Amino acid sequence: MRHDFIDRYSRIESPVHQLSTGFKVSAAIILILCTILLPIHSYGYFILISICLIGVSIISRIPAKYLLSRLIILEPFVLGVSILSLFQPKGEIIFVTILVKSSICLYTIILLTNTTPFSKILDWLKVIHIPSLFVTILALMYRYIFVLIDDAERMERARASRSFSTNKRQIWKIRAMMIGQIFIRSIERADRIYSAMRARGWK
Amino acid sequence: MSSAIEVKNLQYEYHDGTKALRGISFNIAEGECVGVIGPNGAGKSTLLLHLNGILPAASKVDQSVKVMGQEITNESRGIIHQMVGLLFQNPDDQLFCPTVFEDVAFGPQQFGKSPEDINQIVFDALEHVGLAGYEHRSPHHLSGGEKQRVCLAGVLACKPKVLVLDEPTKDLDPRGKRELKSLLQSIPSTKIIASHDLELIVELCPRTIVLDKGELIADGFTVDLLRNGELMLTHGLEIPHCLRHLHPHN
Amino acid sequence: MHIPDGFLDTKTIVATSILSVSALGISLHRLKKQILPHQIPLVGLAAAFVFVAQMLNFPVIGGTSGHIIGSVLAAVLLGPNAAILIMTTVLVVQCFLFADGGVLSLGANILNMGIIGTLVGYSIYRSLARLIPTDRGRLVAIAFASWCSTVLASIFCAGELVWSGIASWQIAFPAMANIHMLIGIGEALITTIVFTAILKTKPEFLHQSFTVNLSLTSREIIIYGAIVIMGLLIFVSPFISELPDGLETVAHQIGFDRNAVGQPLFPSPLADYQLPGMSIPAVATIFVGFIGAVIVFGGSFLLARFLIPNKK
Structure with a gap:
């Protein structure tokens, strides 16, 4: 994308x-x-x-x-x-x-x-002394939005290739399950990112 | 020659009780390039994480991991992180900063380098991987090969003595693979490469370690091991094409 | 519910900004003290997750579609302090990257969705989940809390618009509240299904020790509570003060109608509702709100039963 x-x-x-x-x-x-x-x-x-x-x-x-x-x-x-x-x-x-x-x-x-x-x-936010924790979270978030969007798109395609109904109720359920999946994947990814950060000397 | 990595009776168990490593021992001399192969779940990634000190230090008395003669303990971990550069499987996990510059600068910053030094280090590292001028790009605007090379630049910027790579050619197209291969060949430090890409192992590593189910199955010359059809098949591997043609009757 | 720039006047901008900044300040202060190193990427990724979850569209009626806000979801999964930070970063990125929601309205948007929605939703969730300490109880609590948080955030939004003088209570309140009582049902449904999906696939992720300190200290409860009450006083109380008049009018009308026309002693509830509904939409909205809350609360039980069926 x-x-x-x-x-x-x-x-x-x-x-x-x-x-x-x-x-x-x-x-x-x-x-x-x-x-x-x-x-x-x-x-x-x-x-x-x-x-x-x-x-x-x-x-x-x-x-x-x-x-x-x-x-x-x-x-x-x-x-x-x-x-x-x-x-x-x-x-x-x-x-x-x-x-x-x-x-x-x-x-x-x-x-x-x-x-x-x-x-x-x-x-600029760093320069004007916005708390570093806030800027760090914002930076991480900005970086991974696009990775997660790609993830979500792949999941959506995989689903579309296997299902044929466009029933509204079905879509609701699938999308909601997808959000759950994205959450689980993000948490697992956060763990790997933490390893990568530590490997380069973080804390 | 002194050994760069010394692993003695390394064991590791995950929280759920699965044994990932069951007593592994080997030595790697300085300047060597060693391949680590084995089927999925053999414990390759777990082993590599131990070499950088990411996983908890050895708890049992008889097991130890030494890097450049220094044992990994909670105290030495900071130095170990700097000595051993670790390239992870998925570049997206490793590129966690909003711009290429910040990402490559992350390591040197953690190790307390001055801003002028950092600028120079980042410039050199990006030049080394052939991405000079990419400083202000965002990772999500890069191709898979470019991402992988930025990751490598981030690791090289820490000036590691030992380079540990986990599936470096995964998700790369043939050109990306070729570029990465020649890039790795140009780096003189000790290298340990875990991969399913056996052609890559044959080309880069004179010596190979075979792992399966957390055990060290074989350790020897790459060409000898990878030509052994029986060994390869029993451990979910196969003789790479480049070696097959050498022995058409095998 | 993102208020663009140009809608709020100076006093509203200042008031909402002060409330938001103080709440965010507390959450940052607390997190900075308590956050473990490995939780920093976790909170960052959770923020990206909420952002992406908001991008996923759910088809509604006709060609329209909606999405979740996710404040209760974030609060339940990662605790209220982290949730405030997460919702704020989501709104900041939406503002500066997508131009969704104004720069000077950022304070108001953070207050509505990031702080009121999170804190009130979370406290409803916590108290209900304590009353019914089962997985099913948690689902009921999540569904009801999501609905309440959406509706309350919309009422705050209406209050800010009214305070800025661009709309009257009589219009803004019913318009926002009524629509969001429906939208809130969607929010409740989705949040609950998402939670169930996580509960079923990775229950260990919902374990207490994993999340970023779920509980609040009593000092935080007092300060957060004060912020919520201040918000209520400024943005919602003007309406409450108008309420007695409205009720009187309604009562008067009902009484007047009964006497004059000689209606039956027990008029159908619908007729009762229709009459004030036509004359004073704001009062009717309150009635609808109470009825809606009861229905949603009952519905939450059915939903929880449906999502976690009895084991045979």
């Missing part, structure tokens, strides 16, 4: 990619904070920030089609929650406000994740 579908362009070369991680993360957070704090009638700001974001995307050399598709994939979550706001007085205004605000925030994060590999974010 290709594992770069999420942050496919995070490792390409561009002036944006070369910026320091700390700068990019702080910039993104400040931008999101401003977006949240500003009232809706500050149209100027929203237009300005959108132009800025588009500018950054162009400099980053990430295909616009890819960025937009990521935005569209994630937009339903935003829509789903914001619909709740329609059912109250002046709901339409709140609805539009939220939609604009969260789309800007979402696009900011998409840009951030696609210009900064996750391993760089991990390095």
